[in-house]
Amino acid sequence: MSSFNVTVACWRGKEVKAELELKSYWGKNFVVVRKQPSLLIVKYNGDPFEAVKKLKEVVDPRYTTLLKAIPYDASVPADIEEVIKAVEKFSKKIGEGETYRITLKGPIYEFKDDDWRELPKEEAIRRIAEVIDRKVDLENPDWVVYIRSLPLRGIQQAGVSVHKPEWIFSVQQ
Structure with a gap:
């Protein structure tokens, strides 16, 4: 089992807000394995490519702390x-x-x-x-x-x- 399957970059100092924002999109289908400045290392429970696709569909780039999300095989x-x-x-x-x-x-x-x-x-x-x-x-x-x-x-x-x-x-x- 993978240790992580998505990385999410966010504004520095906004890691907690970024995690809450992800919860609003993904519910309880993920855990943050590690937080570091400007980055959440995530284990998504499901297809990480579908999770990132969902972000592309629902996130308004004008009103988000999320900057980039990359899914991993x-x-x-x-x-x-x-x-x-x-x-x-x-x-x-x-x-x-x-x-x-x-x-x-x-x-x-x-x-x-x-x-x-x-x-x-x-x-x-x-x-x-x-x-x-x-x-x-x-x-x-x-x-x-x-x-x-x-x-x-x-x-x-x-x-x-x-x-x-x-x-x-x-x-x-």
């Missing part, structure tokens, strides 16, 4: 091998002839020589891209492979999302 330890496995599984959504780009936020690690080391961002992206047999388009991709690494309960977790750009909620469209 899964969260895994921020270990490059675990991230690659998840990306390989979920990148099957990307059809033949469709394009993608990878967006990586936060550190990804590798266990090597009896120790964990943080991978350089470019190396992590290159290794992840090796398992996706589709064409890259950095400017106007059909799909985004979005990986966000966050500290949760003492370990670094990586949310993995393979989504179309329009599947996220953003008030700054």
Whole structure:
């Protein structure tokens, strides 16, 4: 079971108000796993893509503390091998002839020589891209492979999302 499946960005200092606003849209179908400045890390009970779609349909961007919501297919330890496995599984959504780009936020690690080391961002992206047999388009991709690494309960977790750009909620469209 995933530790989180949605991240919600909000105005700094408005995290409590953002949580109350989410309750008005999602009811009791979620828990906030962690709050940090400008970010709620959420476990939604149900399809996180449908939850974010609902926000897109009902939130008035003029009157909200919510800035952006991203749904995730899964969260895994921020270990490059675990991230690659998840990306390989979920990148099957990307059809033949469709394009993608990878967006990586936060550190990804590798266990090597009896120790964990943080991978350089470019190396992590290159290794992840090796398992996706589709064409890259950095400017106007059909799909985004979005990986966000966050500290949760003492370990670094990586949310993995393979989504179309329009599947996220953003008030700054």
